[in-house]
Amino acid sequence: MTVTHSANRQILLKLLIASVMMFGFGYALVPMYQALCKATGINVVTSKNDYGVRAFSANRVGNTQVDYSRKVTIEFDSNSRGPFTFKPVKNFLEVHPGEMTEIVYEVTNNLDRSVDAQAIPSYAPKSATEFFTKLECFCFQQQTLAAHEMKKMPVVFVIDAGLPQDVKTITLSYTFFELGVGVPPAGSTTPKSKGV
Secondary structure (H helix, E strand, O other): HHHHHHHHHHHHHHHHHHHHHHHHHHHHHHEEEEEHHOOOOOOOOOOOOHHHHHHHHHHHHHHHHHHOOOOEEEEEEEEEEEOEEEEEOOOOOEEEOEEEEEEEEEEEEOOOEEEEEEEEEEEEEEHHHHHHEEEEEEEHHHHHOOOOEEEEEEEEEEEOOOOOOOOOOEEEEEEEOOOOOOOHHHHOOOOEEOOO
């Protein structure tokens, strides 16, 4: 009986240690995920408020003036994973750093049912990410599209005047995907589109 009691204590101790380790790992996932997003230039969890604070923070006040002596080409890219037609209305725009600019993306739900979806942005080159400030974006929240609904979704952004001089082109790319389903097989994705 003592052997069983001792064995039960060891099992209980191992379970407690495993529980504490799992909790610790779960708690560490958030900063690890944020570090991964920062390292790869993918920003899935940035909220609108974060962008607002970033755009108008005290250390950026000097960079809010428009630099008319310089133009940067912004290329717009779109990818969809699921039942969507998704594209920007323009392939590219030329903007002055510090100038507020708007681009519109169009998405159509090709199904006979409503769909919840989300867009994930990414940037190239990666070094330009910190200089690309979105003030309004459809990627800040989930989108619900009714059956066969088409939506025009704006992105309002500013390129920080502190963008390095050697960066002449920035690509803003979105992947739009349906929530709550597995990733569709590669053959069922909508081909990449750069708009019209």
